[in-house]
Amino acid sequence: MIRPRIKICGLTCIEDALAAVEVGADAIGLVFYEPSSRSVSPDEAREMIQALPPFVTTVGLFVNPEATEVEACLNQVPLDLLQFHGNESNSFCEQFQRPWIKAVRMKDDVRLDQLNDLWPGARGFLLDAYRPGVPGGTGDTFDWTRIPHQRDYPLILAGGLTPDNVGAAVSQTNPFAVDVSGGVESSPGRKSTVTMRAFIKAVYKASRCNDWSGYGSDS
Numbered sequence: 511m512i513r514p515r516i517k518i519c520g521l522t523c524i525e526d527a528l529a530a531v532e533v534g535a536d537a538i539g540l541v542f543y544e545p546s547s548r549s550v551s552p553d554e555a556r557e558m559i560q561a562l563p564p565f566v567t568t569v570g571l572f573v574n575p576e577a578t579e580v581e582a583c584l585n586q587v588p589l590d591l592l593q594f595h596g597n598e599s600n601s602f603c604e605q606f607q608r609p610w611i612k613a614v615r616m617k618d619d620v621r622l623d624q625l626n627d628l629w630p631g632a633r634g635f636l637l638d639a640y641r642p643g644v645p646g647g648t649g650d651t652f653d654w655t656r657i658p659h660q661r662d663y664p665l666i667l668a669g670g671l672t673p674d675n676v677g678a679a680v681s682q683t684n685p686f687a688v689d690v691s692g693g694v695e696s697s698p699g700r701k702s703t704v705t706m707r708a709f710i711k712a713v714y715k716a717s718r719c720n721d722w723s724g725y726g727s728d729s
């Protein structure tokens with residue numbers, strides 16, 4: 511099994527972003543959705559990205575934004591990828607000339623065989639738990655047996671992942687990537703380096719990838 515890429519989302523300060531990269535995150539997510547405790551301003555996001563080493567994918571998360579908000583953000587922040595976590599259409603997501611992924615909340619009636627028809631421009635689909643009235647970042651899991659083994663899109667598995675359950679999640683679903691936010695937090699908006707390291711180690715272990723050597727000790 512190829513090791514899934516690992517995105518740590520909802521970073522709010524340079525210190526946590528650097529720690530995420532140091533323990534092995536491939537991508538970091540920045541939340542541009544103000545009601546969230548993980549929300550950052552474009553200025554804060556730019557400062558965080560400027561502090562990163564190369565080869566770290568920077569992802570901007572939006573929930574039903576105005577196009578002007580995304581454009582203003584892109585003018586200030588060098589984002590590699592956009593993550594749309596609301597009810598955005600394919601044509602809305604396509605207009606920014608930037609690669610994007612679509613988050614899909616796993617409500618009972620979601621048809622995973624129709625994702626590419628609904629959002630043909632998406633580079634991948636992030637599956638998250640569904641909780642009425644909350645767009646994401648809930649810390650809830652969903653039933654992974656709903657995910658088919660045969661897929662025609664890169665699957666990014668999210669929703670309530672933690673160091674304790676991500677190994678089983680990876681083994682069961684063989685995702686292209688995993689995405690975590692609340693499961694590696696020490697307090698609202700802040701990440702625990704120890705927990706991020708444990709999360710990444712669990713992903714490596716589940717993919718039988720023995721070369722994990724993230725910096726520092728486990729304690």
Ligand SMILES: O=C(O)c1ccccc1N[C@@H]1O[C@H](COP(=O)(O)O)[C@@H](O)[C@H]1O
Binds near residue numbers: 636648
């Ligand atoms: O993190 C948030 O605050 C958030 C707000 C609105 C939409 C999505 C949000 N986060 C994303 O939700 C999933 C799952 O998060 P969790 O691991 O269950 O806490 C993940 O993709 C976050 O990036």
